[in-house]
Amino acid sequence: MNESRGPGTQQTERSRWAALQRPLRRFLRTETGSAAMLLAATLAALVWANLDSGSYERVWATRLFVGVSDARISLDLHGWVNSGLMTFFFFVVGLEARREFDMGDLRERHRVALPVLAGVGGMAVPVGIYLAFNAGHPTAQGWGTAMSTDTAFALGMLALVGPRFPRRLRAFMLTFTVVDDVIALLVIALVYSEEVARGPLLTAAGIFAAVLLVRTAGVTSGVVYAVLGAALWVAMLESGVDPVTTGLALGLLTYAYPASRGDLERASGLFRLFREQPTGELARTARVGLTSAISPNERLQELFHPWTSYVIVPLFALANVGVPLTGELLTRAFTSPVTYGILCGFVLGKPVGIVGVSWLVTRLSRGRLRPPVGWAAAAGGGTIAGIGFTVSLLIAGLAFHGTELEEAKIGVLSAALCASALTWGLSRATALLPHRLRGRALLGLSDPVVDLASVVDGDRDHVRGAEEAVVTILEYGDYECPYCSGADPVVRELLGSHEDVRHVWRHLPLTDVHPNAQLGAEAAEAAAAQGAFWEMHEWLLSHQEQLSVPDLVRQAQALGLDAERFREDLRERIGQDRIVQDLDSADESGVSGTPTFFINGRRHQGGYDMDSLYRAVKAARIRAHMGS
Numbered sequence: 001m002n003e004s005r006g007p008g009t010q011q012t013e014r015s016r017w018a019a020l021q022r023p024l025r026r027f028l029r030t031e032t033g034s035a036a037m038l039l040a041a042t043l044a045a046l047v048w049a050n051l052d053s054g055s056y057e058r059v060w061a062t063r064l065f066v067g068v069s070d071a072r073i074s075l076d077l078h079g080w081v082n083s084g085l086m087t088f089f090f091f092v093v094g095l096e097a098r099r100e101f102d103m104g105d106l107r108e109r110h111r112v113a114l115p116v117l118a119g120v121g122g123m124a125v126p127v128g129i130y131l132a133f134n135a136g137h138p139t140a141q142g143w144g145t146a147m148s149t150d151t152a153f154a155l156g157m158l159a160l161v162g163p164r165f166p167r168r169l170r171a172f173m174l175t176f177t178v179v180d181d182v183i184a185l186l187v188i189a190l191v192y193s194e195e196v197a198r199g200p201l202l203t204a205a206g207i208f209a210a211v212l213l214v215r216t217a218g219v220t221s222g223v224v225y226a227v228l229g230a231a232l233w234v235a236m237l238e239s240g241v242d243p244v245t246t247g248l249a250l251g252l253l254t255y256a257y258p259a260s261r262g263d264l265e266r267a268s269g270l271f272r273l274f275r276e277q278p279t280g281e282l283a284r285t286a287r288v289g290l291t292s293a294i295s296p297n298e299r300l301q302e303l304f305h306p307w308t309s310y311v312i313v314p315l316f317a318l319a320n321v322g323v324p325l326t327g328e329l330l331t332r333a334f335t336s337p338v339t340y341g342i343l344c345g346f347v348l349g350k351p352v353g354i355v356g357v358s359w360l361v362t363r364l365s366r367g368r369l370r371p372p373v374g375w376a377a378a379a380g381g382g383t384i385a386g387i388g389f390t391v392s393l394l395i396a397g398l399a400f401h402g403t404e405l406e407e408a409k410i411g412v413l414s415a416a417l418c419a420s421a422l423t424w425g426l427s428r429a430t431a432l433l434p435h436r437l438r439g440r441a442l443l444g445l446s447d448p449v450v451d452l453a454s455v456v457d458g459d460r461d462h463v464r465g466a467e468e469a470v471v472t473i474l475e476y477g478d479y480e481c482p483y484c485s486g487a488d489p490v491v492r493e494l495l496g497s498h499e500d501v502r503h504v505w506r507h508l509p510l511t512d513v514h515p516n517a518q519l520g521a522e523a524a525e526a527a528a529a530q531g532a533f534w535e536m537h538e539w540l541l542s543h544q545e546q547l548s549v550p551d552l553v554r555q556a557q558a559l560g561l562d563a564e565r566f567r568e569d570l571r572e573r574i575g576q577d578r579i580v581q582d583l584d585s586a587d588e589s590g591v592s593g594t595p596t597f598f599i600n601g602r603r604h605q606g607g608y609d610m611d612s613l614y615r616a617v618k619a620a621r622i623r624a625h626m627g628s
Contacts (some may be wrong), residue, residue, distance in 0.1 A: 002200020006097045013202035034309030035156025038389075041314035042321050042413075049322030059337070078176040081319045082394060085312045087233060087247035089390070090181065093151050094251020095301050097178040097560060102256040102297070104171050114361050114369045116171055119179030121357030122146040126349030133341035140195035142338065142399035144191060145408055146345035148184035148257045151177040152169055153313070153416065158384045161424040164431055165380050166442055166619060167605075168372045176354065181248060189241040192398040208249065225250070240395045240396070254353035256297035258590040263293040313390065320393045323409045332403070333410040342392070342411030345435045347418045351382030375458065376430045376441035383426055386419030388412055392397070451603040452590035453579045456504050462533050465495055465502025471600060471617050472623045473501060476508040476586050478594040479520030480547065481541040486540045487595050487608040494613060501617060505537060506582040508594050516547035523552045530561045600624065 038117060049056045062080075065074040075083065101112075116306075130146035133456040154177065155170060189196075211228050219225075229250055236243035270289035274282040288311070291299065355378055362370045371378045389412060396408040430441055456463070456472055478486040491503055509517035520540050527536035539555050540547070546555075549570065556566040569575075589598070597604040597613070600620045606612040 001493060031157075034313065035153065035160055036100050037151055037310050038156065038317055038593075044320045045321040046323065046325065048318075050324050052323045052417065053322070060319050071239065078280055078319050081312075081316055082397065083237065083243055085395070086316055086390070087244045088304055089308045089312050089316070090244050091247035091251040092301065092304050093119075093178060093181055093250045094389045095254055095256075095304075096174055098252050098254055099170050099256040099297050099301070100174055103258065111173070111369075111372070114358060114371065115175035116179050117353045117372075118177045118358045119176030120183070121353040122149070122176060122382070123180060123183060123351050123353065125353030125356070126345030129345040129349045130341035133337040133344065137337055139338050139341075139400075139404060142396065142404070142408065143256075143587075144184070144395040145399060145412070146342045146349070146388070146394050147187075148388055148391035148395070149177045149350065149385040150387050150391065150416075153385050153389045154387045156309075157387060157416075157420050159425065161420050162380050162384065162427040164427050164442070165377045166373055167561045168443075169377045169381050172372050172378070173385065177379075177385065178248075180385075181391065183363070184395070185242070185245045185248060188395060188398065188525050189245060190199035192395060197238065200235050200239035201241065202299075204232055204239060204241075207232045207235055210558070211250070211253065214498050220292070242398075244394075245566040254297045254300060255295055257295045259295070259592045260291050262585075264510075264592050265512040267293045275618060316390060316393075319415065320397065321569050323406050323413075329403075329406055330410070333407045336404075336407045337403055338400070338407040339411040339414070342388075342408060343418065346386040346412075348421065350386040350419070354382035354385060355379050371444060373482065374441045374444035376426065376433075376438075377444070380423050380426050383419055384423040386422070386428050387416045389416055411536050420611065436610065442479050442499065443619065443623055450601040450603040451589060452598045454585035455601070462505045462528065462537075463502055464534050467502075469502035470500040470503070471498075471620045473503060473613070473617070474504040474598040474601075476506050476582070476591045476594060476596045477510055478510050478514055478517045479524070480514035480517040480544050481510065481594045482544070483608070484595045485541045485544055488538070490608060490613055492538075493610065494617060498617065500621065507579045508583065508591060508596070509579065512592060519549070519552070519570075520544075520547050521579050522570060522573055522575045523547075523556075525578055526566050526569035527556065527559070527561060528576060529569055530565065532559050532561055 041194075045056075060076065060078040062077045063074055064077060065072045066356065067073055116257070126146045127143050130143050131140055134140040139295055151174070155173065158165065158170070158173070204294060209229055211225070211232070214224060214228065230245060232250075233243045233246045233485075236246055267286075267289040270282075270286040276284040355375070358378055359373050373381075390413045393409065395407060396412065400408050431440060433441060452474065456474060458467060461474075473494070475484075475487075477487075494501055495503055507521040509521045511518050524533055524536050527533055536555065536559065539559075543551070548568075552570070553563055553567055557563045586596075588590075589603075595608060597608065597616075599616050600623070602620070604613070604616050606616065
């Protein structure tokens with residue numbers, strides 16, 4: 001049988017498999033890959049500074065300017081990295097936070113309160129520890145160095161050293177680290193800005209008001225926002241306030257929303273026009289249509305996330321971490337209140353502040369507000385939050401000079417190393433717990449957000465599997481979609497190997513790109529009228545090139561159905577109302593593409609390979625058992 005499969009078929013299957021894995025690969029590239037790059041840049045900075053500290057200092061002291069004559073901005077290379085490029089990093093942080101607020105767990109606004117309070121607690125306790133070590137010393141003014149988590153480094157290291165923690169921990173961490181960043185940037189602006197010029201600051205406020213007006217007016221031109229953003233950055237720089245605040249503010253203003261089916265249909269219509277008449281004007285129109293179907297938040301993340309992860313943050317590490325590690329420096333650092341204040345503040349203060357405040361809020365709210373994960377996972381988020389790399393080094397550069405700055409850098413680097421080791425140890429210890437206890441420790445008792453607008457109805461929906469199944473996999477699919485065809489064997493294998501899993505199919509024929517998908521859905525409903533929905537369903541997915549009426553009628557005969565009745569039902573389109581209901585429920589749930597899976601009502605965001613779906617089913621099963 002395998003010999004009859006030509007190279008074209010094998011290539012198609014490889015393409016489908018690559019498409020199934022793409023979301024997972026993208027996630028790994030932006031988290032674990034960026035952490036590895038950051039580690040490499042950190043090591044490179046240390047090696048460079050210890051081999052030739054003179055050249056390290058000279059390179060980053062090089063002056064660069066933008067503009068002409070008196071109307072120019074002049075900063076050294078170190079300043080361009082810290083105040084210029086890092087603006088894009090904070091912009092991406094703001095984009096991610098806004099996406100969670102618009103589309104993630106935080107769209108249920110009551111879930112915002114706990115991570116916000118946890119973020120505040122996770123800053124207050126480390127600051128208190130730092131001040132306790134430095135009380136009565138001039139170095140007490142550097143308290144801001146010990147308070148802020150490095151979002152990119154912490155999330156990347158979490159993916160490396162704590163892979164057993166649930167994915168929902170990332171959203172929880174992202175929220176409290178954004179609170180972290182906002183407060184830290186305010187501290188930089190209010191405490192560590194030497195002289196604030198009122199004129200440029202008022203100008204910056206006016207430009208920001210203009211951004212809000214343009215946004216309210218519905219202007220979508222990227223050029224307009226880029227010009228206003230650049231002007232805002234310059235005004236903030238001239239005011240004496242660190243301009244990286246510009247990035248975070250603009251990121252938090254950028255909407256996120258799922259692509260609607262109507263927008264996608266218009267985009268595919270524009271592409272068809274271009275296909276029929278490939279002119280330059282239609283190419284531009286099609287490009288604009290395709291771009292506008294995606295939210296500006298997603299477009300900008302796709303554009304800037306790789307640059308910040310693989311270039312900007314590693315370059316920041318290269319510019320800031322270089323410290324000549326001599327025996328005299330290490331001896332002095334590890335007897336210094338600066339180093340110990342930062343180290344203990346991050347490694348002890350962060351988990352105590354985050355977990356302690358979360359526990360206190362849970363108790364005071366009588367369980368109405370609780371972390372979206374179990375306490376072991378929350379503790380893992382607290383320990384890895386002890387990586388205070390980026391903002392800590394920014395503040396250290398503003399608060400300290402000379403030997404104190406070197407001691408602060410040693411404290412920041414030591415805290416990152418200890419926090420990573422502590423998180424790894426906690427992850428390993430949690431893995432040794434008994435199965436049921438481990439599930440509770442990782443997933444907790446928080447009710448998950450339900451994304452599915454129309455609940456499963458056993459009397460109406462097409463369901464296969466046990467009625468009392470603990471886990472329900474609901475799929476919106478299209479019989480001409482190659483990805484649905486690739487996912488179907490995975491779903492059937494899950495059903496065959498797990499008695500407590502059931503599968504629900506709802507129709508989402510994408511008629512703008514799959515001309516026979518509607519007919520396939522109606523054929524499945526015609527077969528359902530004779531009690532053979534799932535038999536026809538499997539055949540349709542495995543024979544997507546045979547969706548003509550004669551092919552469908554022949555298959556109905558092969559299944560032992562009444563061919564005349566089947567043909568008449570197709571002619572009468574008896575399944576049309578049912579398909580429209582499925583389309584309406586897809587729109588209500590924000591579904592625009594196929595296949596889209598919901599597992600126990602929660603939208604599945606990963607791939608649809610066996611490993612991804614198995615993990616999602618396992619997590620849903622644990623939650624269901626804990627809630628029973």
